[in-house]
Amino acid sequence: MSREAAADITVVIPAKNAVATIDAALGSLAPDGALIREVLLVDDGCDDRTAIVAAESAVRHGLPLEVVAGRFGGAGAARNAGMARACGRFLFFLDADDEVIEGGLTQLREAFERHPKAGLAVGASIRRTAGRPDKMKTPHGYGSDRTENTRRYLRNELWPIAMGSALVARAATAGIRFPEAIGLDEDTCFWTAVLARADVISIAAPVLLYHLDETRMARRFITAPRATFLAVALALNRLAAHGVDRKALQWRKAWIAQRIARQLIKHRMIADAGGMMRAVRAHEALGRARKAWQYRARIRLARLAPARPPAPSLPASGRPRRTLVVCHEPAFPPVSGADLRNFDNAMAAAELGPVRLVSIQPRADDAQPLVSAIRVAALTNAGEPRAPALGWRRARGEGRIPRPALTRLKALVREFRPDTIIVEGIALFRLLRPLRPLAGQLVLDMHNVESDLAGQLERADGSPVSAPGLNRLERKAAGIVDRIWVCSRLDRERLSSGTAPIDVVPNGIPRAEAMPAALPAQPTFADGFPVVLLVGHLGYRPNVEAAERLVRNILPRIRQALPAASVVLAGRSPKPAVRALAGLDGVSLVEEPGDTRPLLAKAHLSIVPLSSGGGTRIKILEAMACGVPVVATPLAVEGLDLIEDEEVLLSESDEGLADMAIALCSDPARLARQRARAHATVWARFGPQAIRDAVRDGLGPDGAGQ
Incomplete structure (x- = not known):
């Protein structure tokens, strides 16, 4: 086999500040x-x-290296970015602090020659763990039954597959990606999906030396x-x-909970x-196992001990970060989706230091937030x-900015001296x-990818699509700013940013700080059901169309x-078409x-029959955070x-939305489950802690530019 024909492996290495180990990792290849x-190398x-x-x-080592730069937010997303660029017939994932044992990659590739x-x-x-002897982990127990392989893998009856110990055919990964929202067990999810699809070969010889940092691993368990x-x-x-197998998935979830509990107790x-x-x-088997009883006993004993005062939380540099947020309309008090996003981001940034929240348009009053770190102007x-x-001359999509507003903004910047x-x-x-x-x-905080949103709205009413002008404006902006924030991974995929890194800072639960985190009680049926x-x-055309679909077709x-x-329509600036709906029976x-x-x-x-419009849906998050189940079109929850x-x-259709609502309301037990799932999901992924983490990551190290 010639060198050119044999060179069919793409190596993907996610790297986050790996300057101390990357040479050894590459040298091992x-x-x-x-x-x-x-x-x-995914930077x-x-x-x-x-x-x-x-x-x-x-x-130095004669390796064909390409650097893929960006802000992906974790190893899973970084590996996915590498997979999207890969050209090789096989994929090999190696962490930046691990090393391939000499000849290990050759042994894995030769296994495919024997089993094509x-x-x-x-x-x-x-x-290899600091302070402990090395431990050999040999794969065994894999069979020809893919379902059984996945079941045993999830239940830890097979040794977990370490990154760098496996070679996978790229064809076997079609449609499979690493979960990006988690930094724990994302590799298990990926390999389980591959095992469900592909036959597996195991090799007894060691191919990888990997370094386990127990402190870093523990941090993953105890952070949020x-x-x-x-x-x-x-x-x-x-x-x-x-x-x-769903039973194996339930077992895995309970085991993960127990594993997290162990570190929390520690x-x-x-x-x-x-x-x-x-x-x-809640798990029938694990919940009654000896280890679960031991952990519960330790928790009961710990509750009898005096509590320790929490350690103060400071930025890594010890210096407060100063952030200036510039909006078009006043973001305080927050009313619309844009206001809520701007204010939530300001609240998150205020945990790192002083914040100034300023608007181009005048304010209606002089009220200030109760948070002392935020000042509004x-x-x-x-x-x-x-x-x-x-x-x-302004391009389509640009707002009018009076010249005195820029003069005042420059003066504020010089006086406040923001880091970001x-x-x-x-x-x-x-x-x-x-401002540059x-x-x-x-x-640049992109509440929507405006070029995509314009295309949606114009296609909805049959107008010729003029989104390319907005697309050019977005590309120009990307060449000026240091970073771009978007609301969702879907928007990140849609936005062609050039060189500026793109961070996902999701919309958060509106007014979460004023909400109880516990699931509210089921509403009474006194006012009808x-x-x-x-x-x-209700002055936004897509919402007007949704209200008409809900009242005239679905209700x-x-x-x-x-x-x-009955239907309750609520919102600001209702159009005459919405006011007309309020005169119909059962509509307020x-x-x-x-x-x-x-x-x-x-x-x-909450039924949201949206046909057009962009961005993630803050009002849907608010409903789910209050335990209100949501029935919607796919576009309504996009992102x-x-x-x-x-x-x-x-469901896409009015009939489907109505039938789903009827079925849900006709089954009280299912309705209760749907309320609980909606509530738990939103608080976990869009609650205050999730937004704080996203804003902190989006501001970057110490809020400094790259």
Whole structure:
């Protein structure tokens, strides 16, 4: 076999500040270099010299290295980015702090020569832990029954596959990706999906030396444990689509909960440990096992001991980070989806240091947030004469920015001296170039990918699509700013950003700080059943169309089965078409609701029949956070990554939406389960801690520019 023909392996190495280990990792590949078509080093926002050292090392070792740079937010997303670029027939995932044993890659590749129909080859590995002897982990027990392989793998009856100990045929990974929302057990989810599809070969000889950092591993368990567990549980649930045994998935979830509880007990996080053990106790077998009894006993004993005061939380540098958020409309008090996002992000940034939240448009009053770290101001005043705007001609999608507003903004920047300036959306494009020399770090927060949104809206009414102009504006912006924030992974995929890293900062639960985290009580039936709620800006055309679909098409069908059903439409600036709906039987309109929580407390269901529109749906998050089940079109929940039929019910048609609502309301036990699932999912993935983590990551190390 010639070198050119044999070089059919793509090596994917996710790297995050791996300057100390990357040379050893790449050097370990050199003996098998003839087999390697390409090495993709996925630079996940490194702020050290990882990429430079890797390039020098690759030249020294004769490896075909390509650096894929970005901010992917974790090893799973980084590996997925590498997979998307891979050209080799086989994929080999190696962590940046591990090393291939000489000839290991050759042994894995030769296994495929002997078994050409296989999709996965797994070798033994040597685990090295500081202060402990090395441990050999040899794969055994794999058979020809793929279902049994996945079941035994999930139940730990087979040694886990370490990254760098397996070679997988790229064809066997089609449609399979690493979960990106978790940093724990994401490799188990990936290999389980592969095992469900491919035949496996095992090799007794060691092919990998991997280093286990127990401190770093423990940190994964104790950082936001509830959110971590729920995210892992969601990722495991998705494996059912690959035909994986559901009982094995339930066992795995309970085992993960017990594993997290063990670390929580060790770090004396007793209340969190008790919560994890409730998830373990729900499993018929694990909940009654000896280890579960031991952990519960340790929790009871720990609760009798005096509590330790929590350690103060400070930024890594010990210096407060100063953040300036520039919006078009005032973000306080928050009313619309844009206001809520801007204010939530400001609240998260305020945990790291002082925040200034300023708007181009005037404020209606001088009220300030109760959070002392946030100060709110406007760059224009009501009643002042109309001033010339920036630029003699504005592209479609840009907002009008008076020149005095820019003058005042520059003065504020010089006085406040922010580490980071966050600018809201393409509408404020004209501010980016003037702010560029004044900002240590300049971030563009894309509430929507406006080019995609414009295309959706124009296609909906038959207009010619003019989104390319917006697309050019987005590309120009990407060349000016240091980073871009988007609401979802889907928006990140849609946005062609050029060189600017893209961070996913999801929309959070509106006013979460004022909500109880516990599941609210089931609404009474005193006002009829079911009460269906639709909340949104009722002057926004997609929401107007959704309200008309709900009232004119869906409600009558529901009332055939549930005659007492009613609809509540709530939102600001209702169009005449929405006001006309309020005159129909069973329909009421609540204009300008200052607080939607009383409406949500009475709602049994939220139906969102959206046909067009972009971005993630803040009002859906708010409903689910209050325990209100959601029935919607797929577009309405686009970008939220909710599991269909478990966390949300989806249908494209009015008939399907009505039938789903009827079936749900006709089954009280199912309705209760749907409420609980919706509530738990949203608090785990879009709650305050999740937003704080996303904003902290989006600001980068110490809020400094790259």
